[in-house]
Amino acid sequence: MPARWAEMRLEGSGLTCVRGGREVFAGLGFSVAGGEALLVTGRNGAGKSSLLRMIAGLVRIAGGQFAVTGVDAEKTIPEQAHYLGHLDALKPSLTVAENLGFWARYLGGGAPPQTALATVGLAALADLPAAYLSAGQRRRLSIARLLAVQRPIWLLDEPTSALDREAQDALAGLMRQHLSGGGLIVAAAHGPIGLERAKELRVGADA
Amino acid sequence: MPARWAEMRLEGSGLTCVRGGREVFAGLGFSVAGGEALLVTGRNGAGKSSLLRMIAGLVRIAGGQFAVTGVDAEKTIPEQAHYLGHLDALKPSLTVAENLGFWARYLGGGAPPQTALATVGLAALADLPAAYLSAGQRRRLSIARLLAVQRPIWLLDEPTSALDREAQDALAGLMRQHLSGGGLIVAAAHGPIGLERAKELRVGADA
Amino acid sequence: MALIDLANPTRFLSLARPTLPWLAGLTAAVFAVGLVLTHGAPDDYQQGATVKIMFIHVPSAWLGMFGWTLMSAAALGTLVWRHPLADVAAKAAAPIGAAFTFLCLVTGSLWGRPMWGTYWVWDARLTSVLLLFLMYLGVIALWRTVEDPSRAARAAAILTLVGAINLPIIKWSVDWWNTLHQPASVVKLGGPAIHPTILLPLMVMALAFTLLFLTLHLAAMRNEILRRRVRTLMLMQAQAAPGSGS
Amino acid sequence: MSPLLNPLLALFLRDVRLAIRVGGGGGIGVLFFLIVTVLMPFAIGPDLALLGRIGPAILWLGALLASLLTLDRLFAADHEDGSLDLISMSETPLELAIATKAAAHWLTTGLPLVIATPFLGLFMNLDGTASAAVALTLLAGTPALTFVGLIGAALSVALRRGGLLLAVLVLPLTVPVLIFGVAASNAAIVGPVPFGTPFTILCALTLVSLVVGIFAAAAALRQGME
Amino acid sequence: MSPLLNPLLALFLRDVRLAIRVGGGGGIGVLFFLIVTVLMPFAIGPDLALLGRIGPAILWLGALLASLLTLDRLFAADHEDGSLDLISMSETPLELAIATKAAAHWLTTGLPLVIATPFLGLFMNLDGTASAAVALTLLAGTPALTFVGLIGAALSVALRRGGLLLAVLVLPLTVPVLIFGVAASNAAIVGPVPFGTPFTILCALTLVSLVVGIFAAAAALRQGME
Ligand code: HEM
Ligand SMILES: Nc1ncnc2c1ncn2[C@@H]1O[C@H](COP(=O)(O)OP(=O)(O)OP(=O)(O)O)[C@@H](O)[C@H]1O
Ligand SMILES: Nc1ncnc2c1ncn2[C@@H]1O[C@H](COP(=O)(O)OP(=O)(O)OP(=O)(O)O)[C@@H](O)[C@H]1O
Ligand SMILES: [Mg+2]
Ligand SMILES: [Mg+2]
Secondary structure, three states: OOHHHOOOEEEEEEEEEEEOOEEEEEEEEEEEEOOOEEEEEOOOOOOHHHHHHHHOOOOOOOEEEEEEEOOOOOOOHHHHEEEEOOOOOOOOOOEHHHHHHHHHHHOOOOOOHHHHHHHOOOHHHOOOEHHHOOHHHHHHHHHHHHHHOOOOEEEEEOOOOOOOHHHHHHHHHHHHHHHHOOOEEEEEOOOOOOOOOOEEEEOOOOO | OOHHHOOOEEEEEEEEEEEOOEEEEEEEEEEEEOOOEEEEEOOOOOOHHHHHHHHOOOOOOOEEEEEEEOOOOOOOHHHHEEEEOOOOOOOOOOEHHHHHHHHHHHHOOOOOHHHHHHHOOOHHHOOOEHHHOOHHHHHHHHHHHHHHOOOOEEEEEOOOOOOOHHHHHHHHHHHHHHHHOOOEEEEEOOOOOOOOOOEEEEOOOOO | OOHHHHHHHHHHHHHHHHHHHHHHHHHHHHHHHHHHHHHHOOOEOOOEHHHHHHHHHHHHHHHHHHHHHHHHHHHHHHHHHOOHHHHHHHHHHHHHHHHHHHHHHHHHHHHHHHHHOOOOOOOHHHHHHHHHHHHHHHHHHHHHHOOOHHHHHHHHHHHHHHHHHHHHHHHHHHHHHHHHHOOOOOOOOOOOOOOHHHHHHHHHHHHHHHHHHHHHHHHHHHHHHHHHHHHHHHHHHHHHOOOOOO | OOOOHHHHHHHHHHHHHHHHHHOOOHHHHHHHHHHHHHHHHHHHOOOHHHHHHHHHHHHHHHHHHHHHHHHOOOOHHHHHOOHHHHHHOOOOOHHHHHHHHHHHHHHHHHHHHHHHHHHHHHHOOOOHHHHHHHHHHHHHHHHHHHHHHHHHHHHHHHHOOOOHHHHHHHHHHHHHHHHHHHHHHHHHHHOOOOOHHHHHHHHHHHHHHHHHHHHHHHHHHHHHOO | OOOOHHHHHHHHHHHHHHHHHHOOOHHHHHHHHHHHHHHHHHHHOOOHHHHHHHHHHHHHHHHHHHHHHHHHHOOHHHHHOOHHHHHHOOOOOHHHHHHHHHHHHHHHHHHHHHHHHHHHHHHOOOOHHHHHHHHHHHHHHHHHHHHHHHHHHHHHHHHOOOOHHHHHHHHHHHHHHHHHHHHHHHHHHHOOOOOHHHHHHHHHHHHHHHHHHHHHHHHHHHHHOO
16 A cells, blocks of 8 residues: 555544535534544434535535645545445446446546455456346445545445445455555444444534 | 224235345245234345235235235225335425325325324424425324324334334334234334334245 | 524515615606606507507516526626525526516517517517527526525526526527528518607606516515525424434 | 225325426426427428418427426326335225326326417417317317326336336327327318317327226336336 | 546446447437427328428427437436446546536437438438438537537436426527527528528537536536535
8 A cells, every 4th residue: 555645634623514404513523544444423314424425525515624634635635535325326237347447447446346346255246237236235346446446535424234244344354454554434334333443423412 | 993903814825026037035924913013034135125015015926825814805905004115105395294194085094194193293393395304204204104094904114214212112102002902013124123022034044 | 504594684684674665665656757758658650559568568678688687697696606695686586587578578469469460470589588588487497396495596597697698699590590581571660760759758667667676576585585484494393303313 | 075086086186286386297398388389480480371380280299298298207206205105005996096197197287288379379370260279179189198198107117217218108109199189270270171070089089098098007007016 | 548538438438338238328319309200290291392391490309309308317317326426526527527428428319310310301301412411410410409408417416307397498598509400401402591601600509509518517516416
C-alpha cells in the first residue's frame, strides 16, 4: 500500500444535515486518521446514512465542513473515497466480470478485476449475468469494487447486511488489511462489524 | 372475537416452491390450529417470504397443497388472510385516515378505522399525507389494517422490522390478543418477535 | 426545518400584510381611470368598437412575457443564491403569467374573428405566444407533480432558464417558418402609427394591468409561504409523533 | 350498500382522488394531447385548408397517444407498493376491480381529452360541427383506447417494463378504433357515408374491447403475479 | 490511453452494450417510430398525394416522439441502482459523462431512426431524393433532439417522475428543431428555398442544443442529487 496515506486525516466539524426540509442533525464533528476506523451508530433515522453520503458529496452540506489532509491535494474527498451503500450499482444484464470491469475502468482501476473477484469468492461466477445473483452475492460484488480500485477512504453503509457469517469474516479481514495499509474507514452499523478498535460516533442526541 | 374461529386449522403438505426457475424448497409441511402461532425461520434466501406469499396466493404453488378447516368454507384461504409484507400498500398522497379507510372498505371492514389508528398510536396523524410518515409510522399503519379488518389468519413477514422497542411490544400484545380470540399467525422472522409459545418451522435443509 | 429558512419569509410576510390592501386599492383606482379613458377613446373607422379589445389584449401580452422574465430572474436567485423567497416568487408567478398569456390568446382570437374571419391562424406572433403558454403549463405541471418544494424549485428554475434561451429561438424560427409557407397572407393591424387618443388609455391600462399582476403575485407569494409553513408544521408533527423513530 | 359495490366504489374514489391530487394523471395527459396536436402544424405547415382536412385525424392520433402513454402506471404503481397483492386477496373479483380502475382512468384522462377537443379544433381550423363530431367520436372511442390499453398496462406489470414497450404492444391493436373513429368524424364533416354507419361500428368496437380488455388484463395480471 | 478517455470509452461501451442486450433501448424506439408512422395513413386515409406532401412532417414527428420517449430512463436507471452516485464520485467531469451517455443513446436510438427512414419513406409515397433528404435532415437533427431531451431526462431524476411529464416539458423546446428539420426536407423536395439555408440553421441548432443540453442536464443532476 502506498506510503503517502500514512499521514492522512479526515475531519468534519459543525456539520448540519437537512433532508426534505427537516434538520436531521446539527453541529456534528469527528476526526479520523489513516489506519483508524470510525463506527457511526444511532437509532433508525438518526442520519447515519446521510452523514456518509455527505462525506461522499451525495447529500448537500447544509452547514459545517470537511477537511482532508495528507492525501493527493488535487482531488476532492469524493474522488478519493469508496462509497458502499444500499444500492449495488450493478446492471442485471451485464455479467459479473463486465460489471466490475466497467467500474474499475471508470473509476481508474488498480488491481485486475479477476483478482478482486477471486478474493470475494465470485471467480466461478464471472460470466454469469448479475441478474442471477443472490443478495449476498451482489453485496460481495460491490465489495470487490473496493479492491479493484484503490482509494484511501472507505465509506461503508451497513456493510455486513445480506452477508452470511463467512463473508462477514472475510470482509472484516479486508477492512483490517485496508487499515494496516494506512487507509481509513467510516462505517455505519447497528451492531459490531468485526473491527475491534474502532472509534464510535453516535449520531442523534437522545436514545 | 367470533367463536367460529376456535376450531380452525391451516395445513400445508408436500409444498414445493419454484422461483425464477429454481427450486427454493420442496416437500415442506406444517400444521397450525386456531390460537397457535407458527414461526418460520431459516437463512437468507431459504424461502420464508416465498412460503408466506404462497399461503396468501401470491406465489404459484409448484407442488403440494394447503387446506383450511373450521372457517367460512365459501372463502378461499387468501380471502381469509391478512398479509403484512415488506411493502406497505400506502399511497403517499392520501392521508393516513384515507389510506386505512380505503383498505377497510375494500377488504370489508370491521372496527372503525379511528379505533385502529388509536390502537397503533397514529390517531394524531390521521390527516397527514402518508408521504410524511417515517418508516416506523408506515409500518404501524400497516398493522392498523390488521385491526380494521377482521380476518382469522395473519401472515406476517418480519413484522418487527422498522419498529422501535415500544411498538414491538404493542405488536406482541396485539398478536397475543388475536391468538386468544382463536385466530392463527404464521410469521417469518430472523429473531424473536415476542411470542413465547410459538411452534417453529425451519425452511431450508442446511444451516 | 431550520429557523433560518423562515426568517426571510417572515420579514416578507410582515411587509406584505400592510402593503397588499394599498396595492389592491391603487390597482382599482388606476383601472377606473383606465376604463374611463378607454371609454372616451374613439372607435376605429375600420374596426368599429372591436378596437377596444386592444386595451386588454396588448397589456396582457406584455405581462405574459413579463411573467417569464420575472420567473427567469427568480430562477437565477434560486440557483445562484439559493434564496428561499426566489423559489416562492417563481412558483407564484407561473400561474399568473399563464393566466395573462391565456387572456392575450383569448382576446386575440376574439379579435381575430371579426378581423380575419377566423379565430386562429398560424401566424408567427400568435404561434410563439401559444408556445409560451404551453411552456407555462409545463412549468406549472412540474411544480404540481413534485411534493418537495425545494426540489421542485431547482428543477423548475433550470427549465425556466432553458426556456428563456429558447423563447427567442422559437420566436425567430416561427417567423422563418411562417414566411416560408404563407408569405404575407395574414392581415396585421399596425399600419399607421398609433394615435395619442389611443396611446394614452393604452398606457394607463398597461399600468393598471402591471399593478394587477403585482398585487396577485404578492398575494400568491404570501399564500405559498403560508402553505409551506403548514407543510413544515405537518413534518414536525410527524417527527414528534410516536413511532417516528425519534 | 351491497357488499360488492362498496369496495368497488371505494376503489373508484381512491383512484380518482389519486389522479387529482398527484396531478401526474389526467392533467399531464391533456397537456400532452395539447402539445402533440399543436406540434403537428409546425411540422405540416400553417396551411389552414390542409389542417382542416386532416384535423380529425390529428386529434384522434393525439388522443390515442395521450391515452396509451398515461396508462403505463395504472397497475404498475399498485404492483410496486404492494396494493395489488391486497386487492387480489379480497373477495371482489379481479375483473371487477380492473373495470373500476379503468373507469376511474377514463374519467380522469379520457374525458378531459374529449372536453379539450373543441378548443383544439379551433387551432385545426375545424368549424363547430366538425369539432362536435370529433368530440363525439372521441367520447365513444376513448373508452375503447383505455380498455385495449389495459392489456398493455397489465402486461407491463408482468414484464416489469413500462413506457414505450406498452405503446408498441398496444398501438397495433388500436388501429380499428382509429380507423372508424376518424371515418365517423369525416363522415359527419364531409360525407359521403352517413355518420351512423362508422359510428355504430366504433361503439361496437368499444363494447368488444371492454370485454376483451378486462378479461385479458385480468389474465395477464394473474400470470404476472408468479 | 489517456486517463480521461479511458473512463469515457468504458461508459460508452457499457451503455451501448446495455441498449443492445436489454432490447428496451434502440429496438423499441424504432418500433415505436414505425408504428406511429404507419398509423398516420390509417388516420388520414390512403390519399397518396397528400401522404407524399406531408410525409417529411410525419417522419419528423415520429422521430421526435420516439427520441424523447426513449430518453426518460437515460439517467433514471443509473440513479435508481446507485450508478449515478459512483459516476459523480469519479474524477471524470459530469458534463463529459453526460455527453458520452448522450452519444451512446444517439447511436442506439437516433441512428436506427435515420436508417429506418428510407424504408418508411416508401409507405409515405416519398421518392428516392425525398427520402434521402429526410434521412439527411434527421441525421443532422436527431442529435439535437437527444441533447434537448437530456434536460428532461435529468429533470426527471431530480423530480423522481418520468414518462409523459418529461415529454410535456421538453416538446415545446424542440419546436425550432422540428421547424427547420421539416423546412430543410421540404426545401430539398419542392423548393423554393435552397436546401442549404434551413439545413445550416438546423446544424447550428444542433450545436446550440449540444452545449445548452449538456450543461443544463449537468446542473439538473447536481441540483437533483440533494
Ligand atoms: C390569439 C391571437 C393573438 C395573439 C396570441 C396576439 C399576440 C400579441 C402579442 C404577443 C403582442 C405584443 C407584441 C409586442 O408588443 O411585442 C400583441 C400586440 C398587438 N396585437 Fe395581438 N395577438 C393576437 C391577435 C391579434 C388581433 C386579431 C389583432 C387585431 C387585428 C391584434 C392586434 C394587436 C395590436 C394592435 C398589438 C399592439 C401593437 C404592437 O405593439 O405591435 N392581435 N399581440
Ligand atoms: N431522500 C430523502 N429525502 C428526504 N428525507 C430523507 C431522505 N432520506 C432520508 N430522509 C430522512 O432523513 C433522516 C435520516 O435518514 P438516514 O437514512 O440518514 O437515517 P439512518 O440513520 O441511516 O437510519 P437507518 O438506521 O434506518 O439506516 C430520516 O428522518 C429520514 O426520514
Ligand atoms: N421475484 C423473484 N423472482 C425470482 N426469484 C426470486 C424472487 N424472489 C425471491 N427469489 C428467490 O427465491 C429464493 C427465496 O427467496 P425468499 O425471499 O423467499 O427468501 P427468504 O427466506 O424470505 O429470505 P430473507 O431472509 O432474505 O427474507 C431466493 O433464492 C431468491 O433468490
Ligand atoms: Mg441508513
Ligand atoms: Mg424474506
